[in-house]
Amino acid sequence: MSIRVEDISYIYGKGSPFEKTALSHVDLTINKGEFIGVIGHTGSGKSTLIQHLNGLIHPTSGKVTIDGIDLAAKTKDAVSKRHSAGMVFQYPEHQLFEETVAQDIAFGPKNLGCDEEEVDKRVKSAMRFAGIDYEKFAGRSPFRLSGGQQRRVAIAGVIAMHPDFLILDEPSAGLDPIGRREIFSRIWDWYNKGVFSVILVSHNMDDIARLATRLLVMHKGKLVLDGDPMDIFLNHREELKECGVDAPPLTQTLQALKARGIPVPEDAKTTKEAIDRMAKMLGGKKSC
Numbered sequence: 589m590s591i592r593v594e595d596i597s598y599i600y601g602k603g604s605p606f607e608k609t610a611l612s613h614v615d616l617t618i619n620k621g622e623f624i625g626v627i628g629h630t631g632s633g634k635s636t637l638i639q640h641l642n643g644l645i646h647p648t649s650g651k652v653t654i655d656g657i658d659l660a661a662k663t664k665d666a667v668s669k670r671h672s673a674g675m676v677f678q679y680p681e682h683q684l685f686e687e688t689v690a691q692d693i694a695f696g697p698k699n700l701g702c703d704e705e706e707v708d709k710r711v712k713s714a715m716r717f718a719g720i721d722y723e724k725f726a727g728r729s730p731f732r733l734s735g736g737q738q739r740r741v742a743i744a745g746v747i748a749m750h751p752d753f754l755i756l757d758e759p760s761a762g763l764d765p766i767g768r769r770e771i772f773s774r775i776w777d778w779y780n781k782g783v784f785s786v787i788l789v790s791h792n793m794d795d796i797a798r799l800a801t802r803l804l805v806m807h808k809g810k811l812v813l814d815g816d817p818m819d820i821f822l823n824h825r826e827e828l829k830e831c832g833v834d835a836p837p838l839t840q841t842l843q844a845l846k847a848r849g850i851p852v853p854e855d856a857k858t859t860k861e862a863i864d865r866m867a868k869m870l871g872g873k874k875s876c
């Protein structure tokens with residue numbers, strides 16, 4: 589299963605005096621099993637790009653397909669493929685609207701046409717995934733929960749749609765450090781279990797460096813770097829700087845070690861794996 593982004597460009601307000609080219613000839617393939625981090629300076633086109641991946645917006649030129657089906661098509665197949673890429677926006681709790689937590693999470697699967705039994709099953713399993721106690725919270729108003737709990741309910745709503753690709757735009761924005769750690773450790777667990785692939789947009793370089801197995805760097809609407817996070821953060825620092833992005837402190841440390849002749853596991857898939865491997869060599873514990 590894969591998403592193909594075929595040479596897409598996107599212009600906001602095309603033909604108006606305010607037209608703005610947000611994406612310019614972006615071409616890439618996203619395969620099932622990847623954890624992709626998307627980084628870039630403010631306004632570089634990250635959000636515009638990811639909104640194409642579930643057909644929320646369609647390219648001005650080029651096309652986006654999932655398993656060969658054009659997401660812009662007005663067919664049943666295209667609708668089903670669009671649903672296979674679930675999007676969690678920044679502050680997703682702003683989209684909560686039902687009276688109870690269970691009803692809110694049930695909204696998506698109901699819309700997909702699932703029967704009552706299937707909806708109930710999905711609500712319970714999404715809540716379990718998101719760490720929300722069913723007995724305690726199912727009948728509660730989502731509006732009376734804490735910010736972190738609301739975020740989990742909103743994410744559970746997307747999980748209940750059983751997406752193959754989970755697209756997250758700054759999922760921890762506005763959360764305290766405990767809330768953000770919780771959200772990311774759950775997302776990592778689900779990803780590790782092979783529940784879905786992840787496409788994560790974040791300004792937090794440490795989160796991206798710890799988790800992503802592939803990195804996309806956007807600059808002025810173009811995809812300027814696409815590759816191994818370790819390689820990009822360790823060996824493309826100047827290009828990153830030109831894009832207004834700093835390498836995360838974790839990789840700066842690894843680079844300082846490398847500069848002193850200490851071997852760092854450059855073939856590690858993520859910085860988290862590199863740190864764990866170095867810690868193991870030194871007899872330390874795994875990071876979380």
Ligand SMILES: Nc1ncnc2c1ncn2[C@@H]1O[C@H](COP(=O)(O)OP(=O)(O)OP(=O)(O)O)[C@@H](O)[C@H]1O
Nearest residue numbers: 600608609610628629630631632633634635636637
């Ligand atoms: N609805 C819109 N109408 C007009 N221009 C827009 C609109 N949304 C975004 N843009 C412009 O398109 C460009 C890309 O914006 P986009 O939001 O995709 O960038 P981003 O990298 O996600 O930024 P951020 O990190 O701030 O969220 C920017 O110049 C932005 O001002």
